[in-house]
Amino acid sequence: MLTVDMPEQLAKRRLRIAVVGDAMLDGWLCGGSTRLCREAPAPVVEITSATNRPGGAANTAANLAALGAEAVIVAVTGADLDGVRIRRELDAAGVRTDAMLVEHGRRTLAKRRVVAGDQLVARFDEGDSGDVRPCTGRALVGVLRDVVPQCDAVLVCDYGAGTLTAEVRAEIARLRGPLLVVDAHDLAPWADVRPDVVTPNASEAAALLGTAWSGARTGEVERRAADLRAATGAGAVVVTLDRDGAMLLPPDGPVHRTWAQPAPESQASGAGDTFVAALTMALAGGLPATAGVEFAQAAADVVVSRPGTSVCTTEQLTARLGGFRAALLDHDELAAAVAAHRAAGRRIVFTNGCFDVLHRGHIAYLNQAKRLGDVLVVAVNDDGSVRRLKGPGRPVNSASDRAAVLAALSCVDHVTTFGTDTTAGLVSRLRPDVYAKGGDYTPEMLPETPVVRSCGGEVRILDYLPDRSTSAVIERIRGRVGAR
Numbered sequence: 001m002l003t004v005d006m007p008e009q010l011a012k013r014r015l016r017i018a019v020v021g022d023a024m025l026d027g028w029l030c031g032g033s034t035r036l037c038r039e040a041p042a043p044v045v046e047i048t049s050a051t052n053r054p055g056g057a058a059n060t061a062a063n064l065a066a067l068g069a070e071a072v073i074v075a076v077t078g079a080d081l082d083g084v085r086i087r088r089e090l091d092a093a094g095v096r097t098d099a100m101l102v103e104h105g106r107r108t109l110a111k112r113r114v115v116a117g118d119q120l121v122a123r124f125d126e127g128d129s130g131d132v133r134p135c136t137g138r139a140l141v142g143v144l145r146d147v148v149p150q151c152d153a154v155l156v157c158d159y160g161a162g163t164l165t166a167e168v169r170a171e172i173a174r175l176r177g178p179l180l181v182v183d184a185h186d187l188a189p190w191a192d193v194r195p196d197v198v199t200p201n202a203s204e205a206a207a208l209l210g211t212a213w214s215g216a217r218t219g220e221v222e223r224r225a226a227d228l229r230a231a232t233g234a235g236a237v238v239v240t241l242d243r244d245g246a247m248l249l250p251p252d253g254p255v256h257r258t259w260a261q262p263a264p265e266s267q268a269s270g271a272g273d274t275f276v277a278a279l280t281m282a283l284a285g286g287l288p289a290t291a292g293v294e295f296a297q298a299a300a301d302v303v304v305s306r307p308g309t310s311v312c313t314t315e316q317l318t319a320r321l322g323g324f325r326a327a328l329l330d331h332d333e334l335a336a337a338v339a340a341h342r343a344a345g346r347r348i349v350f351t352n353g354c355f356d357v358l359h360r361g362h363i364a365y366l367n368q369a370k371r372l373g374d375v376l377v378v379a380v381n382d383d384g385s386v387r388r389l390k391g392p393g394r395p396v397n398s399a400s401d402r403a404a405v406l407a408a409l410s411c412v413d414h415v416t417t418f419g420t421d422t423t424a425g426l427v428s429r430l431r432p433d434v435y436a437k438g439g440d441y442t443p444e445m446l447p448e449t450p451v452v453r454s455c456g457g458e459v460r461i462l463d464y465l466p467d468r469s470t471s472a473v474i475e476r477i478r479g480r481v482g483a484r
Contacts, residue, residue, distance in 0.1 A: 002291050002298075002408050007317040010285045011068025017280060018147050019061040020172065021157030021164060021183075023075035023100070024127070025082045025089075026055030026270070027112035033121070045116045053310070054089045055111060057157035059270050060183075062093040063277035064155075066311040067299070072096035072151070074143055076132050076163050082108035093311070099143045103136045109161055129161040141171045148175040153284040155276065156195075158184035169193060179284050182234070183276045191233035197283065198234040199276045205239050208232065217241055218257060218371075225249040236289055238279065238296075240272055245410060248293045254364045254463065256290045257371065258297040259410040261304060274312050275300040290363050297410050321408050328403045331426060334416045338377065338430050347373030350432035352423045354381045355402050356395040361438070363409065368462045369436040370411035378406050379426060382419040422447040431455040439463050 028051045033043040054062045057075050064071035073095055077083030079102050086108065090097050109127035113120055132140070140163070148154055154177040158164045164172075166189075172180070173193040182195040187208055190198070205221065206212050208231050213220050221228070221239050228237045228249060237249040245258040278299035282292035299312040302320055329337065338348055349372045355362055370376040380403050386395040395402070403415045418426055427435060427448050435452040436459075443449045443459045452459050 004321045007314045011314045015152045016070040017153045018151045020074040021057035022159040022161035023058040024056040024109035026053045030115045033116035059273040061095045063311045065094040066313045074099045078106040078108040082110045131162045137165045153179035155280045156182040181280045194233045198232045199238045261301040271300045274303045341375045348432040349373040349434045351436045352379035372434045375413045377414045382417045424451045
């Protein structure tokens with residue numbers, strides 16, 4: 001379950017995570033432009049600030065450190081100024097750099113961007129991207145043998161820039177560690193390694209399958225889930241879809257999707273690094289995969305709200321999750337929000353329940369509900385109505401806490417509470433396009449059904465995961481406590 005204190009709890013664990021891969025420098029030259037140059041129709045940008053940030057594997061390591069992990073980076077730079085800059089930035093970020101190697105004669109990778117206002121004007125790349133020398137590859141193998149056995153997870157960042165040679169891949173496959181996550185531009189060479197998790201973006205996933213996504217990418221990715229797992233050799237695949245969020249394709253159980261906070265493309269640089277860093281930390285900390293991708297999506301949403309390459313800290317992620325407490329709307333506020341969505345042509349989905357002790361069954365069904373439309377509204381029984389329905393020992397969590405946890409799920413857009421025995425009155429006021437309930441009901445059992453249909457909406461009964469009810473979870477918890 002994703003809670004407000006989860007970032008802090010994971011940070012306290014001080015998980016040791018090795019980041020192995022292609023480190024580079026991200027440079028940002030920013031200023032304003034009011035004219036074109038005489039030589040060509042190109043803007044003249046008057047630079048007012050120049051910054052350098054860790055990029056590639058280095059940015060991933062910096063994000064892990066910002067989230068509280070003990071991050072150690074295994075990478076290669078040249079013996080040049082950009083290599084010095086990367087180390088200096090990583091040292092300042094709290095990343096261990098003692099496992100970084102220097103290859104003389106190699107130029108450190110650097111990507112520099114020119115930005116006028118908030119518009120990316122140009123990017124120019126420098127550095128060597130061929131394979132490291134054989135002697136450097138052997139040195140990397142030696143470093144891996146020292147570092148990996150001490151780690152809770154290994155995160156590979158393979159940009160095809162020469163660090164992850166066949167020899168290095170073979171050693172990673174041999175050592176592995178408790179958790180192996182691979183983020184690679186080309187995942188085909190990693191299939192024999194059989195990673196626990198891989199994180200291709202949409203274009204990388206399509207290239208791996210030799211196809212192109214033609215329409216709604218989310219539907220096509222879901223249909224090709226088995227093919228993607230087979231092609232990558234991974235236990236689970238998480239496909240990142242930038243503005244469309246991400247999709248978790250597990251070896252068993254339903255596909256889980258996240259929804260991203262919209263952001264300009266010019267501010268999305270490095271968000272993928274943040275996502276995979278947070279996902280690896282969550283999984284290494286023992287979170288279920290569905291909670292892990294929600295944790296990662298929340299972290300990525302933090303960085304896309306800022307320009308340039310940046311990191312998400314424990315405090316920033318806690319603030320974002322804590323901010324969802326303000327997402328609880330009263331019925332008047334909710335009616336106004338729904339009216340605005342409907343005026344914009346969005347399809348409204350409504351569901352309700354107690355949601356006491358949120359579990360995998362809840363998350364799967366809410367994820368399905370969101371996919372039936374554009375906006376998901378969740379009405380939560382207040383404490384008094386839960387007590388009437390479930391007995392004096394419930395709820396375990398207060399209505400405000402339950403609402404905050406629900407609102408933290410990227411699939412949920414609005415949350416409200418209700419104290420009546422049914423939501424028929426609220427449904428009549430909101431007039432949703434779809435009323436959704438878990439599969440332990442039939443439409444005939446629901447008092448809301450005639451109201452929904454009279455408003456022109458439809459009732460949809462969604463999948464139900466057996467033995468995943470809140471009551472079953474609470475009974476198991478009480479059984480364990482009693483056995484002590």
